[in-house]
Amino acid sequence: MAASQEELESYYGKEIILADRELVETGSKQILNNADKEDVAFLVVGDPFGATTHTDLVLRAKREAIPVEIIHNASVMNAVGACGLQLYNFGQTVSMVFFTDNWRPDSWYDKIWENRKIGLHTLVLLDIKVKEQSIENMARGRLIYEPPRYMSIAQCCEQLLEIEEKRGTKAYTPDTPAVAISRLGSSSQSFKSGTISELANYDSGEPLHSLVILGRQCHELELEYLLEFADDKEKFGKDVANDQEYFKPAAWVPPTEDDSDE
Structure with a gap:
């Protein structure tokens, strides 16, 4: 907060x-x-x-018949539009957790694939570990908590690339465009446009962070906005253009006379 x-x-x-x-x-x-x-x-x-x-x-x-009044609050789910991507072009939101030696969940991969197939962007929420216990302390019933940890953009991208290599179905590639979002809504908020492989080497600074993986459709105004956050605007523009070929629907072929007779 x-x-x-x-x-x-x-x-x-x-x-x-x-x-x-x-x-x-x-x-x-x-x-x-x-x-x-x-x-x-x-x-x-x-x-x-x-x-x-x-x-x-x-x-x-x-x-329990207790009256409830809801007062809505600002959220990353709508504030993410500050990166320049239009909110109605977003699909399913996914969460990226810290991988461990024996726990590397990847159910989010299919959701990214589904989003990108229909041209929608994916908001990736990065893991936060606050007041968490180690497995050993939990097993021993000791109320000892681990130091807070906040996932960085680089670690998120590394895990994305690891799972893509494991799955191999190209829901995204190292060259897929994305935008890193840091400290959204604060006076020090920042954005960085780049490919997933480039952002795997990006120092995102203090938390909190999130990432948006672009869908295969990117409106020209969205691209114009994202270019402001790219180190190499020309390259990023080409990366976006190349990425739009993924999941591109096949060209419509009119039916032949034989087809119409059936």
Whole structure:
């Protein structure tokens, strides 16, 4: 968040309980306690319905006949338009988690393939590890948490390339154009246009980060905007033009007389 807990308490004039993932996922009773008698505000980063856990909390409140008022918030899901890509040209959003030695999930790959096949851009949300426990500490029941970790653009692109090499069906390639987004909505937000292989060597700086993989269709105004964030504008323009050949529908062939007789 852009403000600390102390700053929020000073602004609202009330004590704020920091609700970590464990509290939100397992402590709904604590959150809803006395909510039928007094106002309880549940503040989130991003839109309230950006997580299924929040939807579940609303359903629990309604089952207990607790009135719920939703105040929508700014979210990466709409603020991503600041990179110049039009929101209605986005497809399914995917999440990229930190790979481990024995866990390298790739279900997101198929969604990128589906998006690009119909010309839609893909927003990739990069992993955040805050107040996470190691497997060893969890097994031993020790409440010891790992230091916070935030995935970088470079690591995300490296993992993208690893899975493409493994799958080999060219949902994207090292030369697929993308745009890196860092610290969106802050005074230090930045964007960088490049191919996935180029961004695998990009120092994106302080978190938070996200990535957009372009669809095979890129409007001329989108491209004009993205070129402002490219180190080599001419090369990036060619990369986008070449990428549009992927998943390009075959040219329409009129039926022959024999076909029309059938």
